[in-house]
Amino acid sequence: EVQLVESGGGLVQPGGSLRLSCAASGFTFSSFGMSWVRQAPGKGLEWVSYITSSSNVIYYADSVKGRFTISRDNAKDSLYLQMDSLRDGDTAVYYCARGSFDNAGFYFCDYWGQGTLVTVSS
Amino acid sequence: EIVMTQSPATLSVSPGERATLSCRASQSVSSSLAWYQQKPGQAPGLLIYGASTRATGIPARFSGSGSGTEFTLTISSLQSEDFAVYYCQQYNKWPRTFGQGTKVEFK
Secondary structure, eight states, X not given: OOEEEEEOOXXXXXXXXXXXXXXXXXXXXXXXXXXXXXXXXXXXXEEEEEEOTTSSOEEEOTTTTTTEEEEEETTTTEEEEEEOSOOGGGOEEXXXXXXXXXXXXXXXXXXXXXXXXXXXXX | OOOEEEEOSEEEEOTTSOEEEEEEESSOXXXXXXXXXEOTTSOOXXXXXXXXXXXXXXXXXXXXXXXXXXXXXXXXXXXXXXXXXXXXXXXXXXXXXXXXXEEEEEO
């Protein structure tokens, strides 16, 4: 069974930093691209970042580019999101999600973790 | 970036009725379109990918159609467990973008 468990969320002041982790199990982590997606309280979903299985390609949403860094450790079956210069608008539940390829070769999120809440407030 | 627009924002349906949700892309995304279901306090769950392929374990009452810029999610006979928020997402271009969601509520 595919399992993704996020951790590391919490309360942080504006301008502060936080590092999220996502522990994966039930599949060969090193074979799959991974994403972070967030959801502000009462709002919709916003894709944040993506990393390929070998970490050779990384994408970010413009809203976090230059402030957030995605990484992974395939030996530890873990995904990370280093969040710096946090703003009020970064308050959200952060989900990690596994990626799979459809028949046309495009990547989509198939399994999601339960999320970890990040609150940016003074 | 590609803007995804869902309609309606809220759909009031009685159990057993058919529900039709729409999703429009600001430019063609071919068939790179996924639908997700989210219940209160839960993570989103994949329903449909490739515009029309049901994910593993998804009941046949859920069907997706469309390509290019116009997509539809149909729930043929609504069950009590189907009351939720539904999101479409294009995965043809970066950044990946979601629609704002359609809430399917009890009529």
